[in-house]
Amino acid sequence: MHETALMQNLISIAEKTVKENNIKHVNSISLSVGRMSNAMPDALIFAFEAFTQNSSLKGAELIINEVPVKVRCERCGFDYEPDDFPFICPECRSNFYSIIQGEDIYIESLDCEV
Amino acid sequence: MAEIEVKQDLRALNNQTAAKNRRSFNENNIFVLNIMGSPGAGKTTLLENILPELAATFSTVVIEGDLATQNDADRIRKTGVKAYQINTNGGCHLDARMIEDEFRKIDAEKTELLIIENVGNLVCPISFDLGEDLRMVVISTPEGEDKPLKYPPAMINTDAVVITKTDLSEYVGVSLDTMKKYIRDINPKVCILEAGKIDGVYNTGSIVRFIKDKLAEKRSVN
Numbered sequence: 168m169h170e171t172a173l174m175q176n177l178i179s180i181a182e183k184t185v186k187e188n189n190i191k192h193v194n195s196i197s198l199s200v201g202r203m204s205n206a207m208p209d210a211l212i213f214a215f216e217a218f219t220q221n222s223s224l225k226g227a228e229l230i231i232n233e234v235p236v237k238v239r240c241e242r243c244g245f246d247y248e249p250d251d252f253p254f255i256c257p258e259c260r261s262n263f264y265s266i267i268q269g270e271d272i273y274i275e276s277l278d279c280e281v
Numbered sequence: 282m283a284e285i286e287v288k289q290d291l292r293a294l295n296n297q298t299a300a301k302n303r304r305s306f307n308e309n310n311i312f313v314l315n316i317m318g319s320p321g322a323g324k325t326t327l328l329e330n331i332l333p334e335l336a337a338t339f340s341t342v343v344i345e346g347d348l349a350t351q352n353d354a355d356r357i358r359k360t361g362v363k364a365y366q367i368n369t370n371g372g373c374h375l376d377a378r379m380i381e382d383e384f385r386k387i388d389a390e391k392t393e394l395l396i397i398e399n400v401g402n403l404v405c406p407i408s409f410d411l412g413e414d415l416r417m418v419v420i421s422t423p424e425g426e427d428k429p430l431k432y433p434p435a436m437i438n439t440d441a442v443v444i445t446k447t448d449l450s451e452y453v454g455v456s457l458d459t460m461k462k463y464i465r466d467i468n469p470k471v472c473i474l475e476a477g478k479i480d481g482v483y484n485t486g487s488i489v490r491f492i493k494d495k496l497a498e499k500r501s502v503n
Contacts, residue, residue: 176294263470273289
């Protein structure tokens with residue numbers, strides 16, 4: 168979903184970081200993509216490669232780290248990684264949960280030459 | 282070689298604008314509802330039927346989102362409520378910046394309730410915070426009883442799911458109980474409401490009550 172818009176944001180953030188840190192060359196960009204973030208890694212890489220063709224980031228590799236969904240049981244507080252719906256707490260069998268990980272997309276870091 | 286930490290959310294830009302919207306709405310005491318659902322789920326029809334009662338109690342304005350046409354805004358205007366139409370010209374969702382721009386046209390001081398009818402789409406709008414207080418996702422019985430299972434984020438990231446066209450369920454082979462069970466399998470906490478014709482009259486009382494309760498709840502906190 169909107170991988171192109173997300174990659175435009177990423178490129179804009181990366182280029183800003185390059186300027187602010189006087190970076191000579193970016194080797195790779197690490198991106199954490201939550202399993203429930205509605206973004207598809209393949210589509211992100213495709214969009215990244217397309218958009219960096221005419222950018223100072225050309226040739227940089229996009230490294231995607233898929234982050235699993237983690238939830239907290241609302242009855243007993245146990246944190247677990249569910250398989251499929253319904254999410255059932257392995258400790259107390261409650262089906263009430265809050266998502267604590269897996270919905271976000273974050274640029275973690277840039278690996279570069281300064 | 283060096284590793285430079287960035288730690289930035291790629292959706293920060295929309296979230297920042299949404300937060301700005303939220304501050305503007307709160308400063309003007311406006312309660313904001315974001316209604317989402319597939320194209321044809323019955324969002325506009327639902328609005329046509331809940332607006333008379335809501336607008337009688339609260340000064341109400343509607344923002345409509347569609348790729349093209351003024352059709353939905355026109356339908357809302359026929360109920361006597363002021364409506365603004367955003368045409369995205371291909372965009373599949375409304376985002377916070379579009380709402381920020383459209384909000385400038387609205388008389389904020391006089392408005393108490395702002396209802397945003399999002400672009401018909403059960404995927405993308407879910408990921409875009411507009412600055413709203415309340416979210417409702419509309420699914421209709423002809424879409425199939427397993428619809429909730431196919432669109433988990435739409436069932437999770439909402440305050441209420443409204444099942445519309447309940448009167449058609451037997452004709453489309455859908456069990457309301459099964460549909461509701463599937464919603465609960467994804468999100469056991471979400472409020473489930475129903476809307477459909479009973480003896481030819483579109484019954485939306487529970488949805489009106491739900492919105493009024495949430496609005497009153499917010500006012501009592503402030």
